[in-house]
Structure formats: C-alpha cells, structure tokens
Amino acid sequence: MRLLLVEDDNHVAAALAAVLARHGFEVTHARSGEEALQALLPDTGAPFGVVLLDLGLPDQDGFEVCGRIRKRTATPVIMVTARADVRSRIHGLNLGADDYVVKPYDTGELLARIHAVSRRTVPGESGPEDTDSGPAEPLRLGPVLIELPTRQVSVDGTSVPLTRKEFDLLALLAQRPGVVFRREQIISEVWRTSWEGTGRTLEVHIASLRSKLRMPALIETVRGVGYRLVAPAV
Template identity: 45%
Template sequence: MVVEDEVPLATLVGSYLERAGFEVTLSHDGARAVGTAREVDPDVVVLDLGLPGLDGVEVCRQLRAFSDCYVVMLTARSEEVDTLIGLSVGADDYITKPFSPRELVARIQAMLRRPRTTPRPASEDADGSEQHRTFGALTIDPVGRDVWCDGEPVALTRTEFDLLATLSTRPQMAFSRSQLIETVWGPTWVGDEHLVDVHIGHLRRKLGDDANQPRFIRTVRGVGYRMGTGS
C-alpha cells in the first residue's frame, strides 16, 4: 500500500512495485488510508510523513493499533528529528526524497525476505522445539513471537521483536550495529546504521529498561549491544 498525496509520485512508485510483482493499493489521503488498510491488510505500507490533514506520524500510530505490517516512511527533509519522529511510532525504515524507486523496491523485497523466526540456539529441545528464552523478568518466545516483562505481555513491532530475538540468540555476545543491520534488515539494506540505536531506544522504553542501569540490553561502547548486564 502506497500512501502519498503527490499523485504522480504515488503512481510512479506503484508502477515500479507492480512490475516487481506486488499487488498495490494507492491512497492519497491519510484518514482514508487507515480505513483502506483495515480492508486490504497490507504486508507493507509506504507512508509519506508530510501528508496534509492526518500526517504520516498519526497514520502510523493508528496502523500500529491493528496491524504489524512493515512501514517505510518517506520524508522530504533529511533532518534527524523527522526520522526519529517517524520511527518512534513504529516505522521499520525510512527513505528521504528524492529517492530511487528501484532502491525502495529493493528495500521492500529485502524486508519481506526477512525470516520470521530466528536461528536456533543451543538451548533447543531434543525434539527440535525451541524453549522460551528468559533473562530475569524478561521472557521471549521466538516461535510464538511473544514477549513478557514482569509477567505482562509487551507489544512489539516486527522489527523490534526481530532485533530483540537476534540479541537473545547469543547472550553475552556483543553484536555490532552492522551485524544487527545485516541480520534484521538484511544484507541489501543501505542507510544510517544508527537506525539500530533508535529501535534499541524503543525496546528499552517498552521493557522499562534504563540504559544507565540496564536489566536486559547493555550498550557495549565502540561495538554495539548485547543481552545481559554483566561486565
């Protein structure tokens, strides 16, 4: 689904996606886009940040109330604040105008190739079923894609879950941003690796995790992140 008020651009993006084999729905109005998304249940939404009326941020907020589709945010400005605002409501990726429609198609294809389960760790049961992963008050079910913290379910976006699940596959291993990008976003992803930092920030807020006194996700200076709080 492409949500863009510039009709020629929306049509151009839609034509590239259709040529790549996607079924495409176009919308040029934020408020209508939310209703249309409920009807068509898209796998990916390409969403312009600067929509008139109901802007991209609010559309994304409303989408996240009923859908875990991937969201790629389009922004006409490169300032970091726009990126952070867009991602704070659950966008999985962003691209700045002007952009190459081919690059956008490649990013979407990479997103949809992402596995919905993570590599099986050594804690796997003999029958091949993976156990829940527990880190203190945090429990991760990699098969059911559920997370509980302090006994309460935690609602994560697909990307947030994939990031947490990847970190949890190798407790105490420090993952670099580039390793996390390659695993979660895919090897063809191109952009600012600090996208990882934004999503880690979202995870910490949802898990009630303080970066200065982490319970679950620890920053490894000069490297990236790892699960656990040990030195």
C-alpha cells in the same frame, strides 16, 4: 506482495505505482490518512506486506497516521517524504516506522528497502526481543550457533554468555548475514529509542560481542553507514 501507497499527489502516486507493478507488487493507493487506515482494516482483503507513507497528507500529519497504524498492525511502514532533517527521521523511527526514505530517491534503493523490511518483518515471526514465543530454527554461522528460543549462543560448542542487548544485537545482524544495518536502524530496533546519545552504547556492545565471541572479523564496520555480519567460511 500487496503494498499500500499513501500519497496525496496523484501524479507521483501513479508513476510510482507503475514502477512497483512492474516489479510484481499489487499496489493500493490511499490519498489520505483516513483512507490508509480504512484500507488496513482486517476485513479489507489479504494483508499488506508494506506501507509506503508520505508525511504531507491533506487530512492529518503522516506521523500521526504512522502512530495509529502501529497501534493496530505490525505491517512494516516506510516513510517516504521530502522532510530530510534528522529530527524528523528520529521521530518517525520512534513512532514505529521501519525505515525512512527522503525524496527524491533512487527507485532501485526504494525497492531494496521494501524487500529488506518485508524480509525482516514476516507476519507470525518474532523479532530479536521476542524469541521465546514458539519454536524457531537455530541460526548457524560457521562455528557460531544462535538458538533464538532459549537465547543461547555457543562457539564451537562452548557456551558464550551474553547480556540481553548483546544477544538482541547479534540476533538482528545474524538473521541477514551480509546485509548492512544502518546505525540508526539498529538503535531503533534493539534499543527502541533514537540515535541521539546512544551511538556510543552501540559501539560498546559491538566491541563486547567481538571480544566475547573471539571473532573480531564476524561483525564488520561499514564506515559512515553501520555494521554487517560476515558469515565465516564453513
């Protein structure tokens, strides 16, 4: 996978690039926001799988760069920054960042997050709210069948009516069974908004899904983190 590393500190960039290269990534280093935007132009070679974006850049704020990236490409963006406050996290996710990692971080966690967003955002595939643009294989989880193109869900062959957001939430979790989705991540991807004031809405939708599907154990609460879908035994 090609990866664009946007980092103005050459020492930090060199160390991280070396680690990423050992794990099979082809790393391009951009030292400023403008360099990053130029590297993302369509005539600069094969597309990047992920952008690692520092916020403290010399020419423009990383938030601004993220907004400009999102206007021209759907390439996943992970913000990697020392800004640990909640408002910065929310602002970054609202601008279209796929994830937000605070320095100092564990390298293993960063690699896991890179792989997670690259699996979730494959070029040409639709997201949870855009599943009617072309054919897609249904998702089968034990007795649960999720048909993405028609947005239909059935359990043991019986149709289960879901609201739009209930379907989007279930489809998001079902695309990666066993993977824990953070609450903030779910809110950002399904509701396209920030966590503030929306947490109760998520809890209500989770409870409704458990009730409608009559499978309370299907969606597991991971205390203090978020939720994951537990695939039923076949």
